Amino acid sequence: MKKKSLVSAACVIVALIGVAVAAWAWLNFGPLPSGGPAEYHVRGKFGPVAAWSLTPIHAVVLNDGRVMTYGTDHNGRQGGSLLYDVWDPAKGLGPEAHLTLPNNVGTDIFCAGQVLLPAGDGKVLLVGGDRTVNGERNWSSPNINMFNAQKNQLEQFPVKMAQARWYPSLLTLPSGDVMVAGGRVDKTSYTGNVEVYRQDGTWGDLPQARSEAAFGADNWSYPRMWLAPKNQVFVLSVTGDMFYMDMGKGGAVRHVDLPKDLAGQSHVYLPSVMYQPGKILATRKGGKFITVDINGEQPDVRPAQGQSIARLNASMTVLADGDVFLNGGGLRDNSSVWFAMSNRLTQLWSPRTQNWTQGPPNRRTRLYHSISMLLPDATVLTGGGGAPGPQDNLNIEIYYPPYLFKKDGSGQMADRPQIVGAPAVTSWAEQFELTVKAAGISRVTLVRANSVTHTVGFDQRFTDLKWSAGKQAGHLQIEAPKLPHEAPPGYYYLFVIDKMGVPSVAKMIWLRAA
Structure with missing residues (x-):
C-alpha cells in the first residue's frame, strides 16, 4: 500500500513538472506569432x-x-x-x-x-x-x-x-x-x-x-x-x-x-x-x-x-x-x-x-x-x-x-503624415490651427507625456480631439479638450493620423491651466 502511494505521488510530481514545462514552452516559444514581416x-x-x-x-x-x-x-x-x-x-x-x-x-x-x-x-x-x-x-x-x-x-x-x-x-x-x-x-x-x-x-x-x-x-x-x-x-x-x-x-x-x-x-x-x-x-x-x-x-x-x-x-x-x-x-x-x-x-x-x-x-x-x-x-x-x-x-x-507599417504585407514602414506647424501652448476649449503635410487626415489625438514605474503610468491618458478642415489645404482647426478632468494641465503628445491609420511624429504641446 505504501509503495502504491509513493508511485501515485511520483506520478503527480511528474505530471506537475510536465505541466510546468509545457506552460514555460507556451509562454516563451509558442504559439508565437508567425509570418514575420508579412x-x-x-x-x-x-x-x-x-x-x-x-x-x-x-x-x-x-x-x-x-x-x-x-x-x-x-x-x-x-x-x-x-x-x-x-x-x-x-x-x-x-x-x-x-x-x-x-x-x-x-x-x-x-x-x-x-x-x-x-x-x-x-x-x-x-x-x-x-x-x-x-x-x-x-x-x-x-x-x-x-x-x-x-x-x-x-x-x-x-x-x-x-x-x-x-x-x-x-x-x-x-x-x-x-x-x-x-x-x-x-x-x-x-x-x-x-x-x-x-x-x-x-x-x-x-x-x-x-x-x-x-x-x-x-x-x-x-x-x-x-x-x-x-x-x-x-x-x-x-x-x-x-x-x-x-x-x-x-x-x-x-x-x-x-x-x-x-x-x-x-x-x-x-x-x-x-x-x-x-x-x-x-x-x-x-x-x-x-x-x-x-x-x-x-x-x-x-x-x-x-x-x-x-x-x-x-x-x-x-x-x-x-x-x-x-x-x-x-x-x-x-x-x-x-x-x-x-x-x-x-x-x-x-x-x-x-x-x-x-x-x-x-x-x-x-x-x-x-x-x-x-x-x-x-x-x-x-x-x-x-x-x-x-x-x-x-x-x-x-x-x-x-x-x-504598410498594409500590403511588405513589412516596410509606411509614409507618415507630418505636423508642419503647431502652437506650443493651448488651454481648455481653445481653438487652434495645425498645418499638416498628408494625403488625408482621419483623426487628431492627444496622449499625455508618460511617467512610469512598477507597472503604473502616472497621469497616463488619451483623448480624441474634435477637428475640421481649414479653409486652406493642409490646415486643420482643432478644439482643445473642454473639461479639465479629461485632460488636466501638463504636457501632451499631439498626433495626426492619416486615412490609413498611420500617426505622425507628435508635437509636444503644453495644455495650460486657464
Whole structure:
C-alpha cells in the first residue's frame, strides 16, 4: 500500500513538472506569432536590444522629448542615490545619446514616485524613495526633489513630506496641483494621509482625504487613481474596493457601495490604464480583465474579453491611436524559481472591438522593475527588469506598433503624415490651427507625456480631439479638450493620423491651466 502511494505521488510530481514545462514552452516559444514581416502591420515588431547605462526602473518623458531614467547603478544594483540618465531619442540608441549624471541631492530615489509638473518650466517632481538605516535598505524617505530639465540636474526641495513614503503614487489635478498618496512609512506601517504639491510651489496636506481603506495597509503600493467628473478622484483598490475623493470638499473619501467582487481582486503588480476619458482597462487575478467606466454616477464595471496568464509585473501602454499594448510579466512575482514562467508574449487591445490581438515576443524577459512607455515618435520604449530579479536587464527594446507599417504585407514602414506647424501652448476649449503635410487626415489625438514605474503610468491618458478642415489645404482647426478632468494641465503628445491609420511624429504641446 505504501509503495502504491509513493508511485501515485511520483506520478503527480511528474505530471506537475510536465505541466510546468509545457506552460514555460507556451509562454516563451509558442504559439508565437508567425509570418514575420508579412504580419508587421497586424502585430508590430521589436527592434534590437540596446544597452542602457542603468536598469530603467523609473522613466519620465521630459517636455523637450528626452527621457529621464533612474533606479540602479551602472551594474544594475539597487540604488538611486548614485546616478540618473537622460536619453535623447533624436540621437539614436548609442552611448552618444545618453547623458549620465551623478545624483548630488543625497536622496536615494529608488522606488520613489515622479511626474512631469504641469507648469511651463518642465520640471519633474520626485517624492519619497529609499533610505538605509543601520546598513539595512528599503526604509522610506520623506524627501522631495526636483529634476530641472533645463540644467539637467536634481535639486532639493526646501521642505520634506509630512510622511516618509516608499512606493507612492502621484496624480495631477485639474487645478495644476499634484496629489501624493499611498506608500509605506516604514517596514511595518503605512499611511492614509494625502499630501499635495501646489502649483504656487508650496507643499501641504489634504486632511479630509485621509483614508486607511483607500491608501493604507491593503492598498499602499502605488495605488491606482484617476481623475473623474465633478472634481473627483477615483481609486480602484487591489481588494476590489472602489473609492471617490471629492476634491471640492478637501478630498473627502467615500467608499463606493458596490460589492468588491464585482471588480475582483488584483495584485499590486498587475497593470491597469485609463484608455479613454473616464474609462479604465484593468488586469485582475486569474488572468482576467475588466473595464470600469467612471463617467456616470456609479462606476460601471464589466468583464472584458480575453484572458492573459502570467502578467505579474507587466505593463499597459496607451498607443497613439488609443489601442493598448500589454507586455512583460510572469506567473509569480519575480521569483527566480518561476523565472521560466515569464511571459515574453505581447498583446494589443482595441477599445473599438474589445478584442485582443497577439503581438510579437519581447526579446528579453521583462519582470519586476521593468517599464513600458509611449515615445513622441509613436513607438514604445520597453526595458529594464531586475534589482532584484532573476535577470538584471540594463537594456531596452523599441516596439514598433502595427500602425507604422504598410498594409500590403511588405513589412516596410509606411509614409507618415507630418505636423508642419503647431502652437506650443493651448488651454481648455481653445481653438487652434495645425498645418499638416498628408494625403488625408482621419483623426487628431492627444496622449499625455508618460511617467512610469512598477507597472503604473502616472497621469497616463488619451483623448480624441474634435477637428475640421481649414479653409486652406493642409490646415486643420482643432478644439482643445473642454473639461479639465479629461485632460488636466501638463504636457501632451499631439498626433495626426492619416486615412490609413498611420500617426505622425507628435508635437509636444503644453495644455495650460486657464
